[in-house]
Amino acid sequence: MKKGLSFILAILVLLSVVLAGCGSKETTAPKENQEQQEAEVQSTLVFGRGGDSVSLDPANVTDGESLNVTKNIFDTLVDYKEGNTEIEPALAEKWEASEDGLTWTFYLKQGVKFHDGTDFNADAVVFNFNRWMDKENPYHQGDFPYYGYMFGGYKGDEGHVIKEVVAKDPYTVEIQLNKPQGPFLNNIAMTAFAIASPDAIKKYGDKFGENPVGTGPFVFKQWIRNDKIVLEKNPNYWVQGYPLLNQLIFKSIPDNQARFTALQSGDIDMMDGVNPDDVTLAEKNADLQVWLRPSMNVGYLAFNTEKPPFDNVKVRQALSMAVNKQALINAFYNGLAEPAKNPMPPSLWGYNDAVQDYAYNLDEAKKLLAEAGYPDGFTTDLWYMPVPRPYIPQGKKIAEAMQAEFEKIGVKTNLVTEEWATYLEKTGKGEHSMALLGWTGDNGDPDNFLYVLLDKDNAKAPDAGNISFYKNDQLHEILIKAQQSSDVNERTELYKQAQEIIHNDAPWVPLVHSTPPLLGKKNIVGFNPHPTGSDKFTKVHFE
Known part of the structure; x- marks a missing residue:
């Protein structure tokens, strides 16, 4: 139960007593209100972390505090399976590569919408790749470091891997390479290469990192710098029935000990950046659980x-x-x-x-x-x-x-x-x-x-x-x-x-x-820490 809620509920209970004493016919309303508020609390997860994000444009950052958040706002063409780095379909339902490894064809999922209501399609994929790789593109606003790291520089550079990205039809994309790249599929599964809304990029320009729009399980709602980032459930998420949380909040608490205290008091529900001794204390606490992230x-x-x-x-x-x-x-x-x-x-x-x-x-x-x-x-x-x-x-x-x-x-x-x-x-x-x-x-x-x-x-x-x-x-x-x-x-x-x-x-x-530990409340289920360090909270909920 969050701090402050007990006070509100106490007032509600007191109000019900007063109304009952006056012979009111609405004596059952406070109980219903209490159940509703408790349900709302249990559908919000607050994740405590040590630092704030740099930007919420995944293509323009390399730090984990940014990518951990954007992982939940955006989707990639292909993704990693739970618990490992094997590749599985995501926004692309299937794909194929030519024998020489120079042409990759992706067949996209249909009916997917960006959070702003615009369509995800082949043109959106082409727009994103052109934005990342071409420094002359009007929407290449920033440094896009990961693109250069993973694909040998940018358009026109001697070592650049990607030659061209073409929409063959509304839901088929062809990526042509200048030279084969062994880790190509693993690369494009990275959060840095998530597909963003072209309309939102055009609308917000260099402020897109403060106004992110993707197709992911959660929609960006609010960012108070050095305090919290609030995400809300995407009711139109393309994975039917998910996410299970109504709200996901990333709360910045720089001091490890203060963050652990916040977990114990119920101000947050999960945390990373754990002091060694606190792992031992959490293991002895019947209200908490410990997860170990696979080491990579x-x-x-x-x-x-x-x-x-x-x-x-x-x-x-x-x-x-x-x-x-x-x-x-x-x-x-x-x-x-x-x-x-x-x-x-x-x-x-x-x-x-x-x-x-x-x-x-x-x-x-x-x-x-x-x-x-x-x-x-x-x-x-x-x-x-x-x-x-x-x-x-x-x-x-x-x-x-x-x-x-x-x-x-x-x-x-x-x-x-x-x-x-x-x-x-x-x-x-x-x-x-x-x-x-x-x-x-x-x-x-x-x-x-x-x-x-x-x-x-x-x-x-x-x-x-x-x-x-x-x-x-x-x-x-x-x-x-x-x-x-x-x-x-x-x-x-x-x-x-x-x-x-x-x-x-x-x-x-x-x-x-x-082997990084994470701590959380005992009633959290569906969380499976990923070796990449970026977790999607699509299936996470409270018992």
């Missing part, structure tokens, strides 16, 4: 390789030896993580388990620093995230622990943070020296980690996915070859080679692969 992420410390002394590989390797990953896990993850040695998690195919991690060894770290020309160490900045994320649940505390270790080898660090949107903006521009960040896999393909986060194609401001600005031509050739292959065995071997190169060059310190 990495938390990391990125070195800006374009800035001295991080342009020296021995400096990067030395700092890699000065991080006690297991101590971080023991202190900040309650055991719900494992040390990372590669930039992609072991849950993905193509993982190279033969790579040997840099051992925690302060003496060897000092020797490497001396060889690099820094026998007395140096002073630099260490940026930490201002919001809890699944892979870095307590950014400041983790940064402080690393700061203490680095000081033991003579490296003094000044801790720096920014508001979340600004943090992402500045690291994307390369303003940092070292920065904590992380990544939850979007589509279950190694390309989504290795190419997006560490290829030279994505080491470009202002929205670098590769915030190390690390560039290795040999790695690039391997990753592009893997992208263009449809042979999983060949791709696996190529990705193993790529991980060896990255390990030796050490542009990151891969820190952890976490």
